[in-house]
Amino acid sequence: MILVSQPNYNIAVLPGDGIGPEVTSAAVAVLDALQASGPGFSLSYSEHSVGAGEFLKSGNPLPDEAFEACRASHAVLLGAMGLPGVRWPDGREMTPQIDLRERLDLYAGPRPIYLYSADDSPLRGYQPGEIDFVIVRENTEGLFSARGSVQPEDRLSASDVLHLTRKGCERICRYAFEEAMRRRKKCSLVDKANVLPTMVFFREIFDEVAKDFPEVATEHIYVDAAALFLVQRPQSFDVLVTENMFGDILSDLAAGLVGGMGMAPSGDIGTDCAVFQPSHGTAPDIAGQGKANPVGTILSAALMLDWLGEKEAAIRIQKAVKMALSNPAHRTPDMGGKESTGSLTEKIIANL
Ligand SMILES: NC(=O)C1=CN([C@@H]2O[C@H](COP(=O)(O)OP(=O)(O)OC[C@H]3O[C@@H](n4cnc5c(N)ncnc54)[C@H](O)[C@@H]3O)[C@@H](O)[C@H]2O)C=CC1
Ligand SMILES: CC(C)CC(=O)C(=O)O
Ligand SMILES: [Mg+2]
Numbered sequence: 001m002i003l004v005s006q007p008n009y010n011i012a013v014l015p016g017d018g019i020g021p022e023v024t025s026a027a028v029a030v031l032d033a034l035q036a037s038g039p040g041f042s043l044s045y046s047e048h049s050v051g052a053g054e055f056l057k058s059g060n061p062l063p064d065e066a067f068e069a070c071r072a073s074h075a076v077l078l079g080a081m082g083l084p085g086v087r088w089p090d091g092r093e094m095t096p097q098i099d100l101r102e103r104l105d106l107y108a109g110p111r112p113i114y115l116y117s118a119d120d121s122p123l124r125g126y127q128p129g130e131i132d133f134v135i136v137r138e139n140t141e142g143l144f145s146a147r148g149s150v151q152p153e154d155r156l157s158a159s160d161v162l163h164l165t166r167k168g169c170e171r172i173c174r175y176a177f178e179e180a181m182r183r184r185k186k187c188s189l190v191d192k193a194n195v196l197p198t199m200v201f202f203r204e205i206f207d208e209v210a211k212d213f214p215e216v217a218t219e220h221i222y223v224d225a226a227a228l229f230l231v232q233r234p235q236s237f238d239v240l241v242t243e244n245m246f247g248d249i250l251s252d253l254a255a256g257l258v259g260g261m262g263m264a265p266s267g268d269i270g271t272d273c274a275v276f277q278p279s280h281g282t283a284p285d286i287a288g289q290g291k292a293n294p295v296g297t298i299l300s301a302a303l304m305l306d307w308l309g310e311k312e313a314a315i316r317i318q319k320a321v322k323m324a325l326s327n328p329a330h331r332t333p334d335m336g337g338k339e340s341t342g343s344l345t346e347k348i349i350a351n352l
Contacts, residue, residue, distance in 0.1 A: 006040050006041050006042060007041045007042075008041070008042045008043070008044060009041065009042070009043050009044075009074040009075065009308055010043075010044050010045075010046065010072075010073045010074050011031075011043055011044070011045050011046075011073060011074065011075055011076070011077055011304070012045075012046055012047075012048060012066075012069045012070045012072075012073040012075075012076045012077070013028065013045050013046070013047045013048070013076075013077050013078075014047075014048050014050045014051075014066065014070070014076060014077070014078040014079065014081075015047065015049075015079045016050055016051040016053075016078060016079040016080050016081040016082075016282065017051040017052045017053050017079075017080065017081055017082060017083050017282040017287075018079075018080060018083065018281070018282025018283055018284045018287040019079070019080065019282060019283045019286060019287045019292035019341075020051070020078075020079020020080040020081065020282055021079060022079075022287075022288075022290070022292045022294070022341050023079050023080075023278060023292050023293075023294045023296070023297035023341065024077060024078070024079040024297060026294030026297060026298060026341055026342070026344075026345040027077060027294065027297040027298050027300065027301040028045065028077070028301075029345055029349065030298050030301060030317060030320075030345065030348060030349055030352070031043055031301055033349040033352055034313055034316065034317065034352055037352065039310065039312070039313045039316075040310075041308075041310055041313070046069055046073070048063075048065065048066035048069050048070075049063070049066065050062050050063070050066050050078075050081055050096055051080075051081035051082060051083075051094065051096060051282075052081065052082055052083035052086035052093075052094050052282075053083075054066075055086060055094050056086065061081065061094040061096040062096035062099050062100065067100070067103065070100065070104065070273070070275070071104060071273060074308060075273075075274050075275075075276065075304050075307065075308060076100075076273075076274070076275040076276065077275075077276055077277070077297075077300070077301060077304060078097065078100075078275050078276065078277035079277065079278075079282075079297065080097075080277065080278065080280060080281050080282040080283075081094065081095075081096050081097050081282065082094055082095065082096075082097075082281060082282055083282060083284060084284065090151075092147060095147060097268075097275075097277070098144055098147065100268070100275060101139045101140055101268050101275070102140050102145070104268075104270055104273045104275070105140060105270045105271070105273075106139055106140070106268035106269055106270040106273065106274060106275055107138065107139050107140045107168065107171055107172060107175075107269070107270060108136060108137075108138075108139060108171075108172060108175040108267075108268075108269040108270075109135075109136065109137035109138070109139040109244075109247060109266060109267065109268055109269075110134050110135075110136050110137075110175075110179065110266065110267050110269065110303075111134065111135040111136075111137060111247070111251040111254070111264060111265070111266045111267075111279055112133075112134045112264075112265060112266075112299075112303070113131060113132070113133055113134070113135065113234075113251075113254040113255065113257060113258055113264065114129070114131065114132050114258060115127075115128055115129065115130060115131035115132070115257070115258045115259075116128055116258070116259075116263070116321065116322050116325045117259075117325050117326065117328070119328055120258060120259035120263070120325075120335060121257055121258060121259070122256065122257070123231070123234070123257060126234075126235070128322075130235050131234045131235060131257055131258055132235075133234065133237035133238055133239065133240065133254075134179055134183070134238075134239050134240070135240045135242065135247055135250055135251050135254060136172065136175060136176040136179060136239060136240065136241045136242070136247070137242060137243075137244060137246075137247025137248065137251065138164075138168060138169075138172040138241075138242065138243055138244050138247065139244060139247075139268055140168065140244075141163055141164050141165060141168040141243075141244060142162055142163070142164060142243040142244030142245055142246075143160060143162045143243070143244060143245040144244045144245055144248075145163055145244070146160035146161045146162070146163070147160075149161065162196070162198050162243070163198075164198050164201060164202055164243070166205060169201070169202050169205040169206070170205055170208075170209060172241060173189075173205060173206045173209040173210075173241055174209055174212075175241075175269075176239050176240075176241035177209060177210065177212070177213040177216055177239075179239050180213070180216045180238060180239040181213065181215065181216065183238050183239060184238040185215055185216045185217060185238070186216065186217045186218075186219075186237070186238035186239065187210070187213075187216050187217070187218050187238070187239045187240075187241060188218070188219045188220075188221055188226070188237060188238075188239070188240045188241070189202070189203060189206045189218070189219070189220045189221070189240075189241055189242070190221050190222075190223050190226040190240050190241070190242035190243075190246055190250065191203055191206075191220065191221075191222065191223065191242070191243070191246075192222055192223050192224075192246075193220065193222070194222055198243075199243075202243065203220060206218075206220075206241070223242070223246045223250070226240065226242075226246075226250060227249075227250065227253060230250065230253055230254060230257065231253070231257070234254075234257050251264065251266070251279050252279070255279055255280070255296075259335050260293070260334050260335060261278070261279060261280035261281075261283075261293075261296065261334075262278070262280060262292065262293025262294075262295055262296050262332060262334050262335070263293065263295050263296055263299075263335075264278060264279035264280065264296045264299075265278060265279065265296050265297070265299035265300035265302070265303050266278065266279045266296075266300060266303075267300070267303045267304070267307065269307065274304070274307050276300040276301065276303050276304040276307070277297070277300055278296030278297045278299075278300055279296060280296060286333075286334075290340040290341050290342060291332060291333050291334070291340065291341065292332065292341045293332040293334050293335065293341070293344070294332075294341050294344060294345050294348075295321055295325075295344070295348075298317060298321060298345070298348060299317070299318065299321060301317065302314040302315075302317035302318050302321075305317070316352060317348075317352070319351070320348050320349070320351040320352045321348055321351075323351035324344070324347040324348045324350070324351050327347075330344060330347045331344070332344055
């Protein structure tokens with residue numbers, strides 16, 4: 001008898017703060033249920049404390065042990081980190097998720113937006129699947145990389161520098177075009193090239209990379225107009241590529257098109273390392289009440305499996321979410337329903 005060993009993936013789980021532990025437990029429960037059905041691979045987990053709570057305990061929101069575990073794992077599943085009241089002396093919040101992205105060079109931030117059920121969009125008349133696009137956010141440069149900038153002591157002015165590199169723009173554009181080739185072959189650059197020289201630079205590089213993908217239709221849209229068009233005609237988008245902070249802002253708007261923050265998954269992808277987390281934050285207003293919508297984190301776990309090469313298993317989770325949501329009563333309070341985090345997770349597991 002020939003024994004074929006199945007792959008085992010080590011997953012670093014970082015529950016984080018606020019609703020982070022609630023939604024990561026939900027995603028792990030779904031992964032456990034999937035594993036129990038013998039999908040042809042196994043997962044093992046190691047859990048690590050990070051975030052504002054960890055900072056209050058140890059003085060470091062991203063301890064070395066947690067960082068090294070992320071680097072050494074096959075993938076990382078993260079809840080969310082940060083609490084509004086926990087800040088550095090300069091007034092900023094802890095942002096260990098940005099540290100992780102920069103230190104592990106997780107340059108690509110794909111944020112898929114998909115409408116599972118017509119009733120979940122505040123926009124009228126969209127059918128399931130009609131809103132279906134990915135925002136590809138540049139994750140390691142742009143305005144956020146200025147977050148540690150030292151400001152003049154006289155408090156008469158302040159500035160943050162938006163820094164982009166050729167390498168950073170090239171690789172994020174290439175990632176977006178490759179994504180477009182796997183999808184409906186359209187790539188929209190969202191920039192502000194009417195005002196900012198950095199954005200003229202980004203646009204030049206986008207156009208250069210576009211030449212390698214002649215099958216992909218392209219367009220340039222200013223970020224303010226992109227906010228308008230995402231609401232007016234979201235169905236016209238396939239892949240949007242944009243600067244770090246623009247991507248952060250637009251991805252919250254986009255989540256609103258399909259039911260809210262609880263519905264939006266995301267990845268932070270590097271060349272050999274990746275973190276998966278919902279697009280939302282720690283939602284301190286509902287933390288600890290069992291009200292958090294687990295769908296964005298469960299779909300992030302599906303993105304993780306897809307990235308690990310377990311595409312069938314990823315599709316099984318996405319289909320289970322779709323089936324569970326096909327019953328309008330299966331909604332958490334953010335979407336007008338009465339389900340708890342745990343009971344909605346059970347409905348999804350029942351459809352695996
Ligand atoms: N990736 C991360 O770890 C992120 C962390 N944050 C941090 O989270 C904290 C709160 O930030 P906010 O701006 O309030 O953004 P947030 O995304 O945590 O919450 C915004 C709104 O969406 C709701 N919401 C978010 N996720 C939900 C879910 N799964 N189910 C139901 N409702 C949900 C919240 O209740 C709130 O009303 C801050 O400390 C912020 O820095 C914010 C965004 C991302
Ligand atoms: C700390 C924030 C920049 C995190 C965030 O809002 C995000 O990743 O979407
Ligand atoms: Mg955000």
